Amino acid sequence: MQRVKSIVTGGAGFIGSNLVDRLVKERHKVIVLDNFISGSRNNLSHHSKKNVKIIKIDISNNKNLYKYFKGVSYVFHLAGLAEIIPSIKNPRKYFINNTLGTLNVLEASKKAKIKKFIYAASSSCYGSPKKIPTKETEKIDTKHPYAFTKLLGEEAVMKYANFFNMPNISCRFFNVYGPRLNTRGQYGAVFGNFLIQKQNKKPLTIVGTGNQTRDFIYVDDLTNAFIKLIKSKVRNKIYNLGSGKETSINKIASIVGGEKTFIPKRPSEPNRSCANISKIKKDINWKPKISITVGVNKLFSN
Numbered sequence: 596m597q598r599v600k601s602i603v604t605g606g607a608g609f610i611g612s613n614l615v616d617r618l619v620k621e622r623h624k625v626i627v628l629d630n631f632i633s634g635s636r637n638n639l640s641h642h643s644k645k646n647v648k649i650i651k652i653d654i655s656n657n658k659n660l661y662k663y664f665k666g667v668s669y670v671f672h673l674a675g676l677a678e679i680i681p682s683i684k685n686p687r688k689y690f691i692n693n694t695l696g697t698l699n700v701l702e703a704s705k706k707a708k709i710k711k712f713i714y715a716a717s718s719s720c721y722g723s724p725k726k727i728p729t730k731e732t733e734k735i736d737t738k739h740p741y742a743f744t745k746l747l748g749e750e751a752v753m754k755y756a757n758f759f760n761m762p763n764i765s766c767r768f769f770n771v772y773g774p775r776l777n778t779r780g781q782y783g784a785v786f787g788n789f790l791i792q793k794q795n796k797k798p799l800t801i802v803g804t805g806n807q808t809r810d811f812i813y814v815d816d817l818t819n820a821f822i823k824l825i826k827s828k829v830r831n832k833i834y835n836l837g838s839g840k841e842t843s844i845n846k847i848a849s850i851v852g853g854e855k856t857f858i859p860k861r862p863s864e865p866n867r868s869c870a871n872i873s874k875i876k877k878d879i880n881w882k883p884k885i886s887i888t889v890g891v892n893k894l895f896s897n
């Protein structure tokens with residue numbers, strides 16, 4: 596029997612490599628498109644060539660991606676540059692990489708007549724939202740080029756669904772954490788720093804008062820949602836993807852344990868963030884299963 600084929604762009608990164616693990620468990624044959632700008636081959640070294648084919652390619656400067664998409668059923672488009680401060684320093688680079696890159700992946704997927712296209716959008720599109728927990732209908736207010744380029748990608752994904760009747764879904768991720776998280780990236784910041792500090796027996800650095808909150812979702816809960824999305828009939832939709840729970844940085848620090856030290860707050864970061872996830876819960880009968888205490892302990896015991 597022919598195996599289902601899936602493409603994961605950015606599959607050598609944190610979320611991408613966890614998704615590849617899950618797809619291989621589901622017996623998919625996976626093609627990874629990655630230029631290793633922040634991802635690494637090591638994240639996929641436990642897979643055989645039979646299950647995972649890795650192609651080193653920059654999706655933003657290659658208009659001829661189609662050859663990899665022939666016969667592919669599902670596309671998970673996760674490749675992107677994902678840091679706030681570098682995006683302010685070099686908006687053009689972010690625009691080309693994230694927006695043009697998305698357009699190239701969309702074009703190839705359209706030609707291949709794929710069965711589902713999932714896009715990694717970002718909760719940063721809400722800026723500092725008025726209503727918390729935040730629904731998908733909340734006002735869009737991008738505060739930096741990273742958020743803007745991810746939003747433009749989302750708009751392209753939704754427009755392609757309309758113009759060309761493509762089966763596209765955009766998921767606005769909140770703060771994802773779990774094994775192999777990027778210790779340099781903006782999103783990995785809290786956990787990346789805490790992991791390194793814990794290893795080096797240094798105090799945990801807390802930005803601001805530590806009372807600011809985020810919605811942290813464990814990566815396995817996120818990949819579970821992806822599997823449900825591709826098995827479902829939903830298309831042409833935007834979903835928040837978070838835990839639906841608000842957790843302060845101080846709470847994370849107390850689960851991790853040890854001494855703390857405080858550093859000044861960074862610009863353009865919201866004080867609170869929490870997803871309203873009722874839409875995705877209802878549409879695909881999914882819910883997050885890993886509590887913050889279990890997730891943090893899992894991550895720090897590795």
Ligand SMILES: NC(=O)c1ccc[n+]([C@@H]2O[C@H](COP(=O)([O-])OP(=O)(O)OC[C@H]3O[C@@H](n4cnc5c(N)ncnc54)[C@H](O)[C@@H]3O)[C@@H](O)[C@H]2O)c1
Binds near residue numbers: 608611653672674771
């Ligand atoms: N981690 C989070 O909490 C979070 C939150 C919201 C959105 N996202 C989005 O999810 C996606 C994955 O994030 P992550 O945390 O796994 O980041 P990551 O940096 O670990 O992964 C991104 C991957 O994309 C690859 N890549 C980047 N530009 C590329 C290009 N032009 N061509 C080919 N490959 C390219 C990188 O090498 C890397 O492997 C990103 O698009 C990010 O914007 C992540």
